[in-house]
Amino acid sequence: MKRQQPAWYRAFCQKTALFSGAGPAGIDRPGRGAWAALGLLGIFCLLTYCYTDLPLIVRHSLNLWRALGRGEPFSFYQTATLLPVGETLTQTGEVPYDIWVYLLLAVWNLPVFVWELVSGHTIETSLLALLWARLGLMLPFAGCFWALRGVAGTLGCSPRQAGWACFGFASSLFLANGLFCVGQIDIISAFFALMGFWAFVRQDTPKFIGWFALAVTFKMFALFAFLPLLLLAEKRPLRLTGHTLAACSLSLISKLLFFRDKMATPTQFDERRFIRFLLAGRLDTGEHLFSVTAVLFGALLVLCWLARPAPDARPRWAAFALLAGYGCLFLGGASYPYWAVVLAPGAGLLLLFLPSQANGALLLELAASAGYWLRSFVLYGPIYSGYFSLRWTLAGRLLGARAAGDRMWELLGLLSPGARANLQMLADSAFLLGFAGLLVLAWPGRAQKTPGEPAPASRFLVWLRIAAAAAFALLPVAVCLL
Secondary structure (H helix, E strand, O other), rough: OOOOHHHHHHHHHHHHHOOOOOOOOOOOEHHHHHHHHHHHHHHHHHHHHOOOHHHHHHHHHHHHHHHHHOOOOHHHHHHOOOOEEEOEEEEEEOOOOOOOHHHHHHHHHHHHHHHHHHHHOOOOHHHHHHHHHHHHHHHHHHHHHHHHHHHHHHHOOOOOHHHHHHHHHOHHHHHHHHHHHHHOOOHHHHHHHHHHHHHOOOOOHHHHHHHHHOOOOHHHHHHHHHHHHHHHHOHHHHHHHHHHHHHHHHHHHHHHHHHOOOOOOEEEEEHHHOOOOOOOOOEEEEOOOEEEHHHHHHHHHHHHOOOOOHHHHHHHHHHHHHHHHHHHHHHHHHOHHHHHHHHHHHHHHHHHOOOOHHHHHHHHHHHHHHHHHHHHHHOOOOHHHHHHHOOHHHHHHHHHHOOOHEEEEEEEEOOHHHHHHHHHHHHHHHHHHOOOOHHHOOOOOOOOOOOOOOOOOOOOHHHHHHHHHHHHHHHHHHHHHH
């Protein structure tokens, strides 16, 4: 006999606006309370976190205006490399992105440039300027919602399915880590890739290539999503070559334009470091040495090239290829914590194709993203310290000296090297198992052939995802208060 819920609990669920839908056992859509909690969490992170890289990237975009004002646009990389990250950090920064990235950011940050000229304050000393730069990243974040709803509409999914897709994306720890807490610009690449996926589903090849051409200018790893998708639709070698060159065209043009504008550091455009990261995961059999990323991605490319999906099955294959393509990078190679934000839309897409498996997809994605965050903390603990992430924000100003130290790294240092290695092993295992489960769910043969109404999802699981994101976001501040 099914256990009856207490009367007060049933009344609370039915009479408040926190939830809507299917009663205590599950909900048929995320309620206003869930969305409000995510919104408050996002606002908290915007006021609290800003990793060192963002002010440096903004500084480079402002330098583009100065280079244009001097009439020396082709000295941009030389001069940008020598810029310090504000007055309190003498580190000079690499300038790894193509010129189109800095041009886009320069347009958004023009008010910051004018504000600096008028007031004398910099992004490091003006909270208003810092918030403006942070708000710029909310545009591609909102754009991902629009793209997910666009994909849902193209597939003929219901508004409820579209709502679940947006919730899966917004509550992902991949997103909380890469956008809200670390605050890097890779969310822009994720947005462009998702727009490219939407164009692929609509079978709009020019826009598919165009959106991925923009994504490639941010990080070359956008090709891990583009190439599998391309091979699903195109099998002719000449066309494959032409489309791939077209997707790389903006990046190649930038490199040709600034070929003589050498930086003061040897990492211009970041390709060499990127290749080292790709080759970091290796299998040594004693006689042979294999790159894990190359083996996984090569196998995926062969699979997509051999696949001959029917027109109605192509979107399901595309969702699998997108998730698996990015997964080859993060399962087989090394990466920075904020790169994995490109995995966040995958959680949303799965809920469009697997409405009856919402609980499984949400739980497996939570396990994978939590494992990845724990791995990031073990390997890159200083990123989450007050000195690197809080000092310029409202939280840093309120915490004062408490935010100036490196407490996260100090606490991690209390563990022995063996304990840290075991912790990393457990984190990698959680990420691998969770992500492998997602790929099994995403396999095209499992996905529903026709859109259907989503089954009610666990209310507990919905709030577990929100609680996990909140705990992750509050941890660095709580450590500073110790």
